[in-house]
Amino acid sequence: MNYELQTTNYKLNTHNSSVFELWKEGERSVDVRIEGASMLPLIRPGDTVSLCLINGDELKKTGDLIAFRQHGGLIVHRFIKQRRINKSLWLCQKGDNLSGWSWILEDDVLGRVEAIRGRGKVIYLNTRPWTWINRVMGISWFLWISFVEKVRLSKVYAVVGRPLPALGGLAGRMGRALNSAYGYIVIKAIGGQDMMIDERQEKKGKAKEEKGRNTMPKYIPPKIVTYTSDEILEEIGPAMACSPSPCGTNP
């Protein structure tokens, strides 16, 4: 059974911690509708993401999309890197369309995004090339964040007390350029290929089926299939061929 939740990416809404607990206990997958724009262009407002439940310490791959609790709401962003401070594991997360990033505790992580449904398509993130794309995005953001962090720790920053406007603008421009390249080249180029299933087609099929039901069901001719024991062994593997008798008389 899937729960339908809503998330707002920064706008806090209908989330209720007891629902999360229930989800955690039951180890269910959950579909979440995204309302915010922080993950544009990959996730658009109105898209639905399928989350599978994980623990924060299971996250190992830079670039994975994670869902976490923040201020009582549910946020879906990209995981960049992690750091252990005083026995607690902190995870760095960032929205693709945001210039900032922040650190969260591993306990706040609820799930990983497995699929994104929207614009009539479904993207399975655990299939290629999306695993590669996510990795590239993760590493790119990792380098960008490391660069900005380094600049902030530099002497110039310590003296001035805030990022140099020119540098801040440069960093922002780099981030946006990266995101645009990702959005308009990668997603457009790959988005239309076979790996995506057109939900509109599915909907059309369902509508047709509904219409048919009101008149007469479609007739599918009967089919009866028999198999020989050899065919069954071939299909389900010789494992199933274990001799039935353990008594040593009927090997």
Added chain:
Amino acid sequence: MSFFTYSPCETGRKGRDAHILFHANESEWVKVNDTGLEIAQYLDEGASLDEVTRRLCAEYGISEDAARQDVLSVSDQLFRQHFLDGNARERPARFPVLKSLFLHLTTRCNLSCLHCYMAGSQANSNRDIPSERVFRIIDSLADHGGTSVTLSGGEVLLHPEIKKILQHAASKVKIELSTNGTLIDREWAKFLSDMDIRIQISIDGSTREIHDSIRGNGAFEKSLRAIEYLQVAGLGEKLILATTKMWQNIDDLPAIISLGKRLGVRLVRFMPLRREGSAGKHWDSVGSGVSIADYERFYEYTFRLQRSGQPGIDVNCGLSGFLPKMPEKYKTDDIWCPIGTLVVITVNGDAYPCVLMMKDEFRLGNVFDDSLDKIIQSDAMISVCQALAERRNKIKKCSVCNWRNLCQAGCMGQALDNKGTIWDTDDFCDYRSKAYEEAFDRILNIDD
């Protein structure tokens, strides 16, 4: 109902338009789609072919000709598989016919294994079946059309006249020799290579430490040397390793399969530990530490190994009653268990229907006093054959189980060992059910 059905769970996977129809009384089953099932159900309710045709026309708006053709084809196929006369046909019964003997020739043994099911009852008495009696028994087996004999002990090679017995038996029937191997030297290997014989050697550990901790010091090397001699004598293809699963080796079983591969034997056979004889006395050290989950883990391992397609050796993991499709050789009476075709004889001549059922309540007679004919046709044998066919219906949980005509309530002897009665299943019923479910889910998803 002349059939019952198994359909895929509502998991959203493909294969939803597929169902398995199981015959009510036999191991037969077929796969049908929704329409096939619908027609089968109409026919099973007793509707005539015309009636079913009319119903299809009304329901789907198809032409009468098309509907009639489909109904005829379904009814034809189901009748051919005996589906629609399920109520009229009785469940196939096992009629006792002697095909093989399992002879415990001697109680002598040069080892004192912790897990021996014979030791304790007659151990150290050094009793043998006299060779003349063995000759008569084997002649009688051959006269009844029997084709094979298993010679066991004790250590069978310690029978004072074992060579004569082997020579006599080899001229009449096929032999399987069950030995610990420690006495086999070059001369024995040469002698055995001259006859049609299969040799089963007991190996209970892949290393000297494990094997010898069960069978005594020096046993491992002697057994391995015996295998070497037999290989040199050209008997490699006829060699079987037999391992009893117990606490000492439960984690070593995969390594025993590898050892079998290295030694170039044909088959490794794993047998259940029985709480009898020496094993009963040493139960705390051999049996009580092994859980059902341990055994199941091993079954899973052998399944994975064989599914990988390259086990490199035949493995019989010892799980009984797992046959998603009944092989042709069991089709005569649709029962896979050899009970009723086999007589087990102890050194004092007592006859039993199975090695796992050597208890007074199942004693069939005494081969020194009664003819094999009388034993095979005894009331005790007939009633055990009846039980064989009836268990799946009389054991409550079997009577409502989808797999009952395939697993046939599992091995009767193992149930007796595990639960103390044949009117229950063995300890692996739940595991078998899971394995069947997995197998049939896969069958439902085959694209035909």
